[in-house]
Amino acid sequence: MAKIKGDIVVNIERCKGCEVCIASCPFSTISMSEEVNSKGYHFAIKVNDDCTGCSNCALVCPDGVITVYRAKVTV
Amino acid sequence: MEEKFAHPELRTPENLVYKRTDFLVDRPLSYCPGCGHGVVHRMLMEVVEDKGIGSITIGISPVGCSVLAYDFLNVDMLGAAHGRAPALATAIKRLWPNRYVFTYQGDGDLAAIGTAETIHACNRGENFTIIFINNGIYGMTGGQMAPTTLPGMRTSTCPYGRDVGIMGHPMKITELIAQLPGTYYVTRQAVHTPAAVRKTKKALRKAIDCQDLGKGIGFVEVVSNCNSGWKMTPVQANQWMEEHMFPKYPLGDIKVDGELVK
Numbered sequence: 001m002a003k004i005k006g007d008i009v010v011n012i013e014r015c016k017g018c019e020v021c022i023a024s025c026p027f028s029t030i031s032m033s034e035e036v037n038s039k040g041y042h043f044a045i046k047v048n049d050d051c052t053g054c055s056n057c058a059l060v061c062p063d064g065v066i067t068v069y070r071a072k073v074t075v
Numbered sequence: 076m077e078e079k080f081a082h083p084e085l086r087t088p089e090n091l092v093y094k095r096t097d098f099l100v101d102r103p104l105s106y107c108p109g110c111g112h113g114v115v116h117r118m119l120m121e122v123v124e125d126k127g128i129g130s131i132t133i134g135i136s137p138v139g140c141s142v143l144a145y146d147f148l149n150v151d152m153l154g155a156a157h158g159r160a161p162a163l164a165t166a167i168k169r170l171w172p173n174r175y176v177f178t179y180q181g182d183g184d185l186a187a188i189g190t191a192e193t194i195h196a197c198n199r200g201e202n203f204t205i206i207f208i209n210n211g212i213y214g215m216t217g218g219q220m221a222p223t224t225l226p227g228m229r230t231s232t233c234p235y236g237r238d239v240g241i242m243g244h245p246m247k248i249t250e251l252i253a254q255l256p257g258t259y260y261v262t263r264q265a266v267h268t269p270a271a272v273r274k275t276k277k278a279l280r281k282a283i284d285c286q287d288l289g290k291g292i293g294f295v296e297v298v299s300n301c302n303s304g305w306k307m308t309p310v311q312a313n314q315w316m317e318e319h320m321f322p323k324y325p326l327g328d329i330k331v332d333g334e335l336v337k
Contacts, residue, residue, distance in 0.1 A: 006092075007082040018109030018302075018309040024269055041108070046080045055093040056269040062113030063104050064095035069082075071090045 005073045006053025008046055011065040015043035021057035021066065030057055096120045098129055098149045105143050109309020111299030112141055114266040115208060118276040119177070120148060122283055132175045133167055135160040137189075139181035140215045141208065158189025161196035164203045175286055176203040182223040183213045186248045190222075193252065200257030200291040204282045207249070207294065210301040211320060218304030222246040225323055230304070245323060249296040253330040253337075259291035261330035265298045267313040271326070278328075290333060298324050 008030070015037065021030050027050035032042040044057070044066070053070025098120035106112045123132050129150055136144040138157040145152035155163040160178035168176045185193050185207050193205070212230055213219040219232040223245050227236040237245075253261040260282055264275040275297060282293030298320050302312035329337045 005082065005085065007085040009086060014103055016108035020109050020267075020309050020313065023310050023313070046078065049080050051080075053092050054269075058093040059269045059272045060114065060267070062106065062108070062110055064099065064113065064117050066093075067091070067095070068093040069085045069087070069090040070092045071085050 001075050002072050003075050004052045004070060006051035006068060006070045008051060008053075008057065009067040009069070010044045010046075011067075012037050012043045013039075014063050014065040015041060016063055017041035017043055018062060020060050020062065024056045024060045026054065026056065027051065096124050098124050100147050100149050102146065104147055106140060107301075107303045109300065109302050109312065110140070110214075111210070111266045111297065112208065114272055115179075115206065115275070115297050115299070116144065116147055118266070118272065119179070119206065119279055120150075121276060122279045123150060123175075125280070126175075126283065128175050128283075131173065132177070133171070135164050135167075135176070135178040137178070137180040137184035139184050139213075141179055141181060142215075144179055158184050158187070159192055160184070160189065161192045161201070161203075161205065164205075165196055165199070165201050168201060168203045172202075175283060177206060177283070178203065179206045180208070181214070182207070182209045182211065182221045183215075186222045186246055190248070193248065194255070196257075197252040197255045197292050197294070198257050202286055202289050202291065204279075204286060204293040205295070206279070206282075207296045208299050209296055209324065210299045210304070211245075212301050212304040214301040214304045218301070218306075223248075223324075225319060228319075247324065249294065249324075249329060252292075252294060253335060257291050258294055258330055259285050259288070259333050260293045260328075261296075262294070262328045263296040263298060263324060263326050265316070265321075265326055267300065267316060296324075298326070 031047040055068040058066040285293035300312035
């Protein structure tokens with residue numbers, strides 16, 4: 001069965017931890033890290049495998065730190 | 076740091092769905108975390124990229140938080156005196172009619188000190204695009220009351236809430252300029268949800284396309300948050316904006332193709 005699978009790459013140093021992406025993600029895939037970046041912000045990380053690459057998070061991200069990939073994979 | 080749920084095999088150019096446009100300069104934005112300016116900057120530059128007009132676009136940055144827009148937008152930019160961006164845009168567009176000109180202004184710039192310039196540029200039917208970011212507050216200087224501040228809203232200069240008896244009513248400048256015959260496309264959008272961001276991008280595209288027609292101003296108001304000025308977290312600020320700003324500043328097109336629709 002074909003399935004859509006997505007992946008996000010967060011530019012950790014640019015993330016300001018505003019959490020707007022968390023509110024926009026329909027699959028609760030994003031959460032804030034426990035670590036901080038060099039500016040002291042918690043940054044967005046992927047916390048489960050449900051991402052479909054819908055790019056909602058990337059659209060609302062004020063700093064444009066999220067890059068989205070999406071592919072059809074056969075399970 | 077090890078990424079637990081990463082899929083490096085998916086990260087190939089053919090699988091790429093979304094990335095930050097190259098028309099934004101590769102440096103960190105100076106705005107507060109969660110500020111809507113970043114999204115509007117990105118959508119504007121995506122429109123410029125899609126339209127392929129990067130080398131013939133001239134932007135005018137205002138005074139306010141977005142005064143540093145010229146550091147982030149990778150197109151030709153000029154800085155105008157406070158509120159005078161429409162006047163400068165008028166000159167540029169008249170001298171360079173084949174260039175795409177836009178002004179990017181906040182509510183303190185466009186609706187307070189620049190009211191006369193805005194209204195007269197719209198009334199003359201100039202042929203450029205105005206992007207108006209409305210967050211109901213003077214964000215850069217520390218959250219003072221702006222003409223667009225809601226009744227009862229607390230700011231640093233009206234700490235007991237805006238009293239309309241003394242301080243006047245919030246100004247809906249977008250509805251005001253929609254009445255003028257010189258405007259061709261007037262709309263109000265937001266950037267707090269993915270759907271709203273997509274709509275804003277379409278509106279910006281339409282407003283820039285107005286310059287091809289030469290029939291008047293394309294005006295896009297974006298209702299945005301100012302979580303630092305409102306003393307909230309970004310997510311709370313977006314919720315507060317939905318509950319309080321949108322009833323006063325309803326989203327949607329106000330004037331399309333020169334005809335009032337609302």
